[in-house]
Amino acid sequence: MKKFLEDFKAFALKGNVMDMAVGVIIGGAFTGIVTSLTENFINPLLTFITGGTGYRLYSWAEIAGYGSAFLSSVVNFIIMAFILFCMVRFINKAMTIGQKEEESAPTTKTCPYCKGEIPIDAVKCMHCTSDVE
Ligand SMILES: [Zn+2]
Numbered sequence: 001m002k003k004f005l006e007d008f009k010a011f012a013l014k015g016n017v018m019d020m021a022v023g024v025i026i027g028g029a030f031t032g033i034v035t036s037l038t039e040n041f042i043n044p045l046l047t048f049i050t051g052g053t054g055y056r057l058y059s060w061a062e063i064a065g066y067g068s069a070f071l072s073s074v075v076n077f078i079i080m081a082f083i084l085f086c087m088v089r090f091i092n093k094a095m096t097i098g099q100k101e102e103e104s105a106p107t108t109k110t111c112p113y114c115k116g117e118i119p120i121d122a123v124k125c126m127h128c129t130s131d132v133e
Pocket residue numbers: 111112113114115116125126127128129130
């Protein structure tokens with residue numbers, strides 16, 4: 001049980017939970033766009049093409065209505081995505097506060113003969129060609 005909690009803590013802190021939540025929310029919002037596209041664009045178009053129930057032409061007002069309904073769902077999606085983005089940024093920032101930045105492992109070392117800087121795993125100095133370690 002303790003191991004499970006530790007695993008969960010690591011999982012949550014890695015931000016995977018946030019990523020997943022964002023994915024789910026964005027997915028849901030995107031479904032709204034697709035639904036709107038179908039209802040406000042494809043369905044009227046199909047009705048127009050096939051004649052639908054009682055063949056008639058759409059008026060410009062109707063077309064504008066469908067267009068604005070679709071547009072508003074796109075705007076909704078963009079606003080939602082923007083708010084989510086701000087939230088994720090805020091949470092990520094809050095999570096790094098008080099968290100000391102991990103010291104990155106050194107990638108270079110100093111040659112004991114010429115004091116030149118060489119890669120950490122070098123066996124021969126690139127400056128003075130001495131064998132190191
Ligand atoms: Zn050297």
